[in-house]
Amino acid sequence: MKPTTIYDVAREAGVSIASVSNAINGKGKIGKKKREEILKVMERLNYQPSVIASALTGKKTYTLGLLIPDVANPFFAEIARAVEDIAHSAGYSVITCSTDNQDERVLAYIRLLEQKSVDGILIGTGGGADILAQLAEKPLPTVTIAREVQGLPVSGVATDDFRGASLAAAHLLALGHRRMAVLAEDLKVSSSQERVRGFRFSLFEAGIRLEDGDILPCASSIEGGKRATIELLRRSDRPTALFCSNELLAVGALQAAREAGIAVPTGLSVVGYDNTLLSTATNPLLTTIAQPIEQMVKLAFELLIGNGQESAGLVPQRIVMQPELVVRESTAMPQRADRE
Amino acid sequence: MKPTTIYDVAREAGVSIASVSNAINGKGKIGKKKREEILKVMERLNYQPSVIASALTGKKTYTLGLLIPDVANPFFAEIARAVEDIAHSAGYSVITCSTDNQDERVLAYIRLLEQKSVDGILIGTGGGADILAQLAEKPLPTVTIAREVQGLPVSGVATDDFRGASLAAAHLLALGHRRMAVLAEDLKVSSSQERVRGFRFSLFEAGIRLEDGDILPCASSIEGGKRATIELLRRSDRPTALFCSNELLAVGALQAAREAGIAVPTGLSVVGYDNTLLSTATNPLLTTIAQPIEQMVKLAFELLIGNGQESAGLVPQRIVMQPELVVRESTAMPQRADRE
DNA sequence: CTGAAAGCGCTTACAG
DNA sequence: CTGAAAGCGCTTACAG
Structure with a gap:
């Protein structure tokens, strides 16, 4: 036995x-x-x-921690899958930690992962930079993925969110939109901030001013996006296009528009972010910004585990990937034949 | 240091x-x-x-393994999240293993989990019953979730898939449909089989015969569902309603219908299965069958870890939950005003 | 090339 | 109530 x-x-x-x-x-x-x-x-x-016995003698545990806001969110589910695959192929297994971007959860999970002597942590979650900063002090290898942590001296790979948002803005601008708004998830998260900044800046360069009131912070869920959009659509000068900082919000926007009897893209254009499977489930299909998930994960893993072996004490390294615009069906030229 | x-x-x-x-x-x-x-x-x-040191002395590792087909699949992502939450609140962490329902992957992961001395394994994946049977031999506590394993003497909790399919059938039948078809994912997976059987049986009882040709096995993806639907819609006697064994397939069906210029639900009704966030992202919203994920997970966890402490040598226990029909927008009475 | 021994960080009888 | 000691299953110098 x-x-x-x-x-x-x-x-x-x-x-x-x-x-x-x-x-x-x-x-x-x-x-x-x-x-x-x-x-x-x-x-x-x-x-x-027994890996636990061998780990006790100083060898690795071959276990990694993955901190993300929520595995049930399609974007992070895809990240989790990519991480799992590459880790597994290298002999590692991964403990997934959904933090809901809550500091206490982040803290609790980090403590747990330490106690379990994981070989490294992949950080794709929000949470106070100060908290994450503690991590940098520790001997625990850490790399961020799909997000920045202000002033954290750790390596990481992310995609250029500012640029991604600019791509979206350029697309909408080219289509002829002038009145736009943005749905933003949790602004504590760097990637969300950057997307807002990038969008705003591109409009600014085009001579269009995005007021604070045109940037709606939402709970990161379909419901959240829907609520914000409903409010937006009630306004007298409602926008002809919406930029959403993730696809949950975009789906919510689509629903709100539908309920309000506004056709997308004719009456309202909407662009999402992340290119998850949600963007191909909607009707119309979502125009969106894609991040190269697999590549990001691959690079992050290498940074963490070190393809070379001496990556230990190196200077933190930040890799930034380029996002891409994926044009599908939810964007078109603005036309005010709304109330069909 | x-x-x-x-x-x-x-x-x-x-x-x-x-x-x-x-x-x-x-x-x-x-x-x-x-x-x-x-x-x-x-x-x-x-x-x-150090939990690894304490684990070596015979105490628990407070780590669980979760075997599922794919975390990137919304249904399993939701399961993974639920498992993570309940496990975490009880001091456990979980290693997620996406098997793609492939025997070799299942095997490799089980071996890995053993070496890591996990305290138990939650099986929500397909894979040869014979392989999983080996697991039952081992001292490793195991419970199945959201699926049955033929003749495996382990505890588990699932929802009544046969019944769920019957609910779908009853709904469609009540609406007046007579020509129906089903899109089935991997028939090696028990839950899929049961859904097909349940649907078929209900039609049979209503005096309607579902031919083998009306049951299309698909790759479990949006693409898979789409392809199968396209084929279906080409048939001269095409169905007025589709039952899909999961929502990826249902989304594919919706897309195929749209491309073929067939309106849903007017020209074609479709019902999905699982009630994931996909079902609220589509347009029209998907009528679907819901499983009580949180409850299932909670019970499975208790079975695994044992709320009581002496659950060890007990007789395997199978808990079956009841599914629910969630009527949304993708189903309606059949009418042959298809080609609008 | 091979084995005896110490040690990794804990827990658990077992004496006191 | 408290501490010395053995042991969990490995790995790693260190002798031979």
């Missing part, structure tokens, strides 16, 4: 446990024959080394 | 490590004063016990 240990195979193979250990880890200090014999015995006994 | 250990606090507090251990674990064998003093020292040194 008890799992077989290194002692069992040593006894069975007639060698010392040190030799078994060496055989497993391929340290050169063992004869070929002996090695093969041991491997054979291991196979026969169906022996599987 | 090195994390503080139990020795550090013992020295600092002027006691033995055994006492520190006792203080932490609240074993009665320690004086109140001493206990509080120790706790204070722990606080001051910011001491956090």
